[in-house]
Every structure is written in C-alpha cells, then in structure tokens.
Amino acid sequence: MNVGIIGSGSVGQALTAGFVRHGHAVMVASRDTAKLEQWRESIGSGYRTGDIAETAAFGELLVLAVKGSAAEEALDLATPGSLAGKTILDATNPIADSPPTNGVLHFFTSLEESLMERLQRRFSDANFVKAFSCVGAHLMVNPALESMPSMFICGNDDAAKAEAREILAQFGWDVEDMGAAEAARAIEPLCILWCIPGFLGQRWVHAFKLLKA
Numbered sequence: 001m002n003v004g005i006i007g008s009g010s011v012g013q014a015l016t017a018g019f020v021r022h023g024h025a026v027m028v029a030s031r032d033t034a035k036l037e038q039w040r041e042s043i044g045s046g047y048r049t050g051d052i053a054e055t056a057a058f059g060e061l062l063v064l065a066v067k068g069s070a071a072e073e074a075l076d077l078a079t080p081g082s083l084a085g086k087t088i089l090d091a092t093n094p095i096a097d098s099p100p101t102n103g104v105l106h107f108f109t110s111l112e113e114s115l116m117e118r119l120q121r122r123f124s125d126a127n128f129v130k131a132f133s134c135v136g137a138h139l140m141v142n143p144a145l146e147s148m149p150s151m152f153i154c155g156n157d158d159a160a161k162a163e164a165r166e167i168l169a170q171f172g173w174d175v176e177d178m179g180a181a182e183a184a185r186a187i188e189p190l191c192i193l194w195c196i197p198g199f200l201g202q203r204w205v206h207a208f209k210l211l212k213a
C-alpha cells in the first residue's frame, strides 16, 4: 500500500522505518525535505520524500505525525480533495508549549474536546483514526516488551478502523477499539500518563495493556 507520512520528527522517522520494513511504499513529508535524506543511513533508501501536498496525494493511507498545535496548519497544505475518503492514522497529541508540572504535561485541549475531534470536524471528508499516540516513538513498531501491549484507537469510520487494525497487528499491537472520535478525549491524555515515569525517573520503555477476565 502507498503510505503518506506527514511529519518528520521522531514519530515520522520511526513509522517511516516501520512501514518500509513491512513492505509498504512510503513517502514522508517535511517543509524541509533535505533533512529527511539524513535518515537514509539508518532506514535505507526504501522511502521517497515530498512536501505535504505531494505526500497527501501519494498516500492511499496517511499518517499524521506533526506537532499537535500545527496539525491543522499542516493538513491545510494538502491539496483540497486529496484527503477525501482516506484513512488518517492520527498520532498527534495536543501538547501545550508550557513545560510539564511535576512531570505532568499540559494540553491545549479540554476533556470535552480532543484534537482529533477538531481535525475530524475541520477535514470532514477524511477518516481519522487515533493511533500510536499513547506510546513513545521508539516503541511504535514491534516493541520488545514482556507481553503484547494494547493500542487504543477510535474513529467514526469502521472501514478506516479496520485498516488501522491491520497495520497495528503488523506492528505488534493488540488493538482496543474505544469507539467513535469522542473517545480521543480519553486516549490523547494517556500520553500524559505515559510520559510521567520518563520525566520523573527517566523510565521511557513501557506501554499500556488492557487486562481482561
């Protein structure tokens, strides 16, 4: 499948490597594509680069991995119509610029409105699925943990969630579907919880698991 990855930070890099490794054709976007060339040393040559418009047009499946506060601005750079009907795996978190308090990140959203709901409303012809947001970039692809971790997803379109489920299974995750877009109000803050052991104790290698009877 052609996968367009919008985002060039540590998430963009980890997921580019993961999709390439799992045999997908990948284009990754940055406003400065020159910096993406440096990844070839670690990832190899199996991906192409482009601007956001080119990458959005290229991807049959898209991944959004930009700074949360820039997410709307980034998607505005896609050519109108190029997001229509596409699944967008949304890894973003609405992290505010102010520093954490006692290891607790600040968000610019509230518990009554998540970033993904905003994006879904604004880019209503795309099908957003929250995914990858509750774990560090270095663990997103086939993490070596004591058991298979849970990835919490949500979104309004069942076919898009089925696509996400397939990718996440490839990437070593047990998928927990939390329902429609509103569930992102609960999923996005898991990032705050995930980061606390890191900020307080430099512990960054863990993931969530939903235990069931």
Ligand SMILES: NC(=O)c1ccc[n+]([C@@H]2O[C@H](COP(=O)([O-])OP(=O)(O)OC[C@H]3O[C@@H](n4cnc5c(N)ncnc54)[C@H](OP(=O)(O)O)[C@@H]3O)[C@@H](O)[C@H]2O)c1
Binding pocket: 006, 007, 008, 009, 010, 011, 012, 029, 030, 031, 032, 064, 065, 066, 067, 068, 070, 073, 074, 091, 092, 093, 094, 095, 132, 133, 134, 135, 136, 137, 138, 191
């Ligand atoms: N880091 C993690 O471990 C982790 C884990 C889970 C979720 N997340 C979430 O995933 C997202 C990406 O995180 P990250 O750490 O990889 O990177 P980041 O530092 O949060 O963001 C870097 C990306 O944001 C883009 N960006 C910044 N301002 C922009 C603007 N005004 N217009 C368009 N694009 C803009 C940059 O584009 P250019 O290349 O053009 O500069 C770059 O692709 C964030 O929302 C983060 O909260 C991160």
